[in-house]
Amino acid sequence: MFHKILIANRGEIAVRIIRTCMYMGIETVAVYSTVDKDSLHVQLADEAVCIGGAKSQDSYLNMENIISAAINTGAEAIHPGFGFLSENAEFAQLCEECGIAFIGPKSEHIKAMGNKSWARHKMIEINVPVVPGSEGEIKNLEEAIKIAKQIGYPVLVKASAGGGGRGMRIANDEESLKNAFNTAKAEAINAFGDGTLYLEKYVANPRHIEFQVLCDKYSNVIHLYQRDCSIQRRNQKVIEEAPGIIDNDLRDKMIEATLKACRAINYENAGTIEFLVSGNDF
Template structure:
């Protein structure tokens, strides 16, 4: 087992990784930008190294500085968390070249599955159902128009290297296509440095269901069930829960397909296979070759520490569990707490956090990096924490989340706390009658709260 791991991230995921390392008796190294010197992950780690300025490009995306910090501190492995360099094949390859273990899949696998058009081709070869669309990347606008006509409108134009909802546009009719294609292409180039595009049939109002997998270096593949991530705003997940409300037969088919996909690409470490579900049919959309933001809901219903399993797999250990050893208990829900103002088009709300009170109690967990007196910086993602609850069933989990959101106190900045609270009281959500269009279709009522309540 590793003696020392460098955590190449910040915020709540860096804290989460450091905690698992603590439980395992592994020393940790935090890296931080100049403005993050007082961040919680820096205080919790055994060692810390400043790797650059406030801009992500100068620090958390600076591969050379991170590798230098790992070598200087004698770190044997790097955990990238999510975001930043977590799905960057060049960084994984650089780690491999320097003799540092990258806690994740091999660089060639990240490259293969991180490119959405290539991943789609691989899944077709594996017999995995995919959304009708281009066989690979689209070379230009005219080819894109021809494909759109063939699969019929509406269509979804997506960046091959995309993620987080960027580089993505919908064309509902052919008159919309040119503008949507060029806009998505420009956004993809600016966000990812890659303007390769592909096209899919746009499945209207589906559910977004994903399957968590664990794969070791010896060909053993397990699934840890599925999560429903349908409550989204502009393709960004807001609330996730496990298990989803799909039928057992559909669940069994999806988890079987997820295992088949992993074996086909010889996947290693933790990953997530994402599907769209509509009319009792499901379609592969992408694979995330990293830990997911929403992994805690799976941990809550399985009692498996996924971060620890990642570390063990990277260290060369075999999975000690068999599929029959994994049991699912109760229901879990996660709400992403963001420093933002929903009433002002969800504009980020950085600033000084004057007072913070974290809810607690049986089945209540709050993953975060904030504390009273900490600063919420404008340079990074607006998510400041994740509220996770577990109940014996969905109704109990909802009641616990409602109570936890009532108890949470974050003063000094604006958050989406009231917005989330109203989602948890919407009749359609309570009945489980929702899909990816939920927030858009209920937005007006979800914003009907007093900013001072």
């Protein structure tokens, strides 16, 4: 067990982690920006370090300052919470290189599964069901048009590095696909610094069902069953309901696919496998 953990986050997220560490007898280090110096998480932690100014990029996204704070306080691990650097492969790798445990997935897993076109290609390779579309990234508009003709409209153009609904566009015909391709690519470059795209058949009004998983380095995988995250606004989840009510046979097939996906990439740590469900298909 760790003796001291640095929490690279703020607000309620940091407070919850600190309280859990208190219960477990683990010392904590809070980090804060200049405007958060009087925040509750700063007061609750055993130690606190200012890591920069008010802007996130100057503080909670400042990898160098966070790593320095961990080294200077003798923290053995960094808990990123969620948001900020929690899904940043570069930061996870930096922790690994500095001999600091990153409480989250390995950098290689963040990098691989964060690239949605790569993840899609991998799932096709191991026969986990995916929505019809490109096997991986699409290289140009001509390829997108060819695939769209094969699977039929409407289609969804998506950013490989995307998230939060950014870099996604629906196209109902070839003319709108041209606009969707260019718009999604520009948005993806602006938002993620990566204009790589892939294409899927657009599924109207699906249910969004996901399975929470816990995996260790010995390929042991357990799932905590399903939750329904179908209520969304602008492709962002608003309500997560557990358990999600689905047919038992369908649930068992989804569990099998979930475990197969985790083992195929030798995943470690907590994670989520997400599915679109339409009728009795996923």
